[in-house]
Amino acid sequence: MVFSRLFFIYIFLPLCLLCYAVARGTKAKNTVLIIFSLVFYAWGEPVYIFLMLITAVVNYTAGLLIGKYQGQKGDTAATVSAVVYDLLMLGVFKYSGFIVENINALFSSSIPVPNIRLPIGISFYTFQTISYIIDCHWEKVKPQKSFKNFLLFLTLFPQLVAGPIVRYSTIEKEIEERTITLSDVSYGLNRVALGLGKKVLLANQLSIIADSFLGNIGSSTMLGAWYGVIAYGLQIYFDFSGYSDIAIGLGRVFGFHFDENFKHPFICKDITEFWQRWHISLSTFFRDYVLYIPIFGKRRKYGGLFLVWLCTGIWHGASWNFIIWGLYYGIFIFIEMKIGKKNMKKIPVVIRHIYSKFVIFVGFGIFYFEKLDKLGTFFKTAFGFGKNGFIAVQDKISLMNNMYLVIVAVICCFPIISSIKKVSDKHFVTKATVTSAAAIASALILIVTSVMLVDATTNPFLYFRF
Amino acid sequence: MNTNEIIPRLNEVFRDVFGDSSISVTASTTADDIEDWDSIEHINLIGAVESEFGMRFKMREVSGMKNVGEMINIIAERGK
Numbered sequence: 397m398v399f400s401r402l403f404f405i406y407i408f409l410p411l412c413l414l415c416y417a418v419a420r421g422t423k424a425k426n427t428v429l430i431i432f433s434l435v436f437y438a439w440g441e442p443v444y445i446f447l448m449l450i451t452a453v454v455n456y457t458a459g460l461l462i463g464k465y466q467g468q469k470g471d472t473a474a475t476v477s478a479v480v481y482d483l484l485m486l487g488v489f490k491y492s493g494f495i496v497e498n499i500n501a502l503f504s505s506s507i508p509v510p511n512i513r514l515p516i517g518i519s520f521y522t523f524q525t526i527s528y529i530i531d532c533h534w535e536k537v538k539p540q541k542s543f544k545n546f547l548l549f550l551t552l553f554p555q556l557v558a559g560p561i562v563r564y565s566t567i568e569k570e571i572e573e574r575t576i577t578l579s580d581v582s583y584g585l586n587r588v589a590l591g592l593g594k595k596v597l598l599a600n601q602l603s604i605i606a607d608s609f610l611g612n613i614g615s616s617t618m619l620g621a622w623y624g625v626i627a628y629g630l631q632i633y634f635d636f637s638g639y640s641d642i643a644i645g646l647g648r649v650f651g652f653h654f655d656e657n658f659k660h661p662f663i664c665k666d667i668t669e670f671w672q673r674w675h676i677s678l679s680t681f682f683r684d685y686v687l688y689i690p691i692f693g694k695r696r697k698y699g700g701l702f703l704v705w706l707c708t709g710i711w712h713g714a715s716w717n718f719i720i721w722g723l724y725y726g727i728f729i730f731i732e733m734k735i736g737k738k739n740m741k742k743i744p745v746v747i748r749h750i751y752s753k754f755v756i757f758v759g760f761g762i763f764y765f766e767k768l769d770k771l772g773t774f775f776k777t778a779f780g781f782g783k784n785g786f787i788a789v790q791d792k793i794s795l796m797n798n799m800y801l802v803i804v805a806v807i808c809c810f811p812i813i814s815s816i817k818k819v820s821d822k823h824f825v826t827k828a829t830v831t832s833a834a835a836i837a838s839a840l841i842l843i844v845t846s847v848m849l850v851d852a853t854t855n856p857f858l859y860f861r862f
Numbered sequence: 863m864n865t866n867e868i869i870p871r872l873n874e875v876f877r878d879v880f881g882d883s884s885i886s887v888t889a890s891t892t893a894d895d896i897e898d899w900d901s902i903e904h905i906n907l908i909g910a911v912e913s914e915f916g917m918r919f920k921m922r923e924v925s926g927m928k929n930v931g932e933m934i935n936i937i938a939e940r941g942k
Binding site: 533534535536668672683684685687688689690696697700701729733737738 | 881898900901902903905906908909921922924925926
């Protein structure tokens with residue numbers, strides 16, 4: 397099921413909230429959440445839901461064994477088995493086609509390429525189970541004894557299909573006991589409206605520009621290529637951060653406090669900072685579980701860095717462009733590391749902003765084109781070697797028609813809401829005014845979004861395919 | 863080794879790694895207190911601390927350290 401569908405907003409969610417409110421006590425509320433989460437998932441994945449349930453059983457059992465044999469051989473065996481199982485499932489369902497294709501290409505063999513559909517959310521929930529298992533092994537968390545509670549952690553529908561990758565440690569206590577205040581509910585609902593607005597009003601509209609210019613890169617001009625890739629970058633940001641807003645907001649309505657996944661990434665001054673602000677739950681996962689892997693000896697800094705960015709690329713998809721995209725970021729992080737933080741700061745801020753935005757948006761180009769020949773055409777076109785010149789009539793028309801959309805999108809990349817709150821929270825009158833204004837704005841966003849969704853046939857979130 | 867012996871030596875390592883002679887670490891110092899202390903610098907720091915105290919950290923320790931206090935405890939146990 398998709399958040400940005402009228403069925404979800406007006407039937408599923410209200411029904412879930414009603415049952416949740418009626419249920420007495422945390423245990424009953426958890427039952428409500430699990431049932432609705434399973435229905436939410438089964439709506440789009442009636443078959444693969446069993447894969448997720450098996451994964452839940454395997455990891456839950458491994459967690460218990462780790463707890464039982466803490467520090468002994470059984471602990472390591474259970475940890476390794478569970479992580480291998482998780483990676484194997486991800487490998488089979490996400491990468492088998494890609495691996496076979498490349499083996500065929502490399503050895504001119506003709507092994508039939510398996511046509512396996514990607515189970516929704518597998519990249520996200522697999523990382524959640526891996527982090528749970530390793531945290532149990534490292535004794536950072538106590539293994540969850542109740543299967544029901546473990547299932548709730550894994551299936552909790554706000555974050556199930558496209559993140560954030562919520563760690564067990566983040567909601568460990570809230571699974572057992574949580575209080576929901578009126579301000580939680582109000583904050584959560586505002587956040588949901590904000591996310592819906594980002595998705596439907598900005599991302600979906602920007603996608604039209606991105607697809608018309610990047611989708612037909614062979615007939616785009618140089619300006620068209622840049623315009624398209626900027627629209628695409630903004631689209632991904634509003635799509636994915638909008639999804640995270642909805643997830644965090646819904647979580648809050650149910651009394652869970654998830655960590656932030658985006659912190660206005662485009663205001664970054666360098667690439668290192670970009671990744672501290674973009675898809676934070678993924679980069680912290682790699683930081684905690686991959687970066688410090690002690691297999692590179694004295695070269696562990698470079699080895700760890702390379703491995704993290706290779707994994708980041710691979711995680712995004714079974715396609716070479718994602719691997720290139722990951723390593724591309726690894727190179728810039730490496731360069732920044734070599735220059736050093738002190739020297740980086742000496743470079744004028746304007747230049748650092750231009751440099752980082754340039755790298756990021758070229759990166760989005762790599763991210764867009766799964767076919768490498770098309771990616772080549774994009775590079776040629778963007779850097780002035782294309783066959784369609786610098787500017788054409790269709791560029792001007794699209795720019796004129798979408799001027800306000802692009803301006804609003806760019807403004808929304810800045811931390812406006814938090815800046816307003818910082819000032820308004822100082823006095824109760826301004827605070828009350830801003831709170832009321834936020835409620836009105838949320839209601840307006842919801843109305844406009846609903847109107848726009850009436851005609852929408854399909855608008856899945858981009859990160860559903862990862 | 864006790865904490866009083868460790869802190870001055872550790873402080874030197876921090877000053878050296880972060881190139882800042884004004885750093886003065888305590889058990890409660892965290893990565894938030896030192897501007898440049900991010901995940902990459904963390905590897906540099908761990909490497910420098912390891913060679914200063916002639917010991918190795920385990921991955922779970924490198925990854926899970928919440929503050930300098932935890933680092934000191936590990937050094938007190940295994941450092942030279």
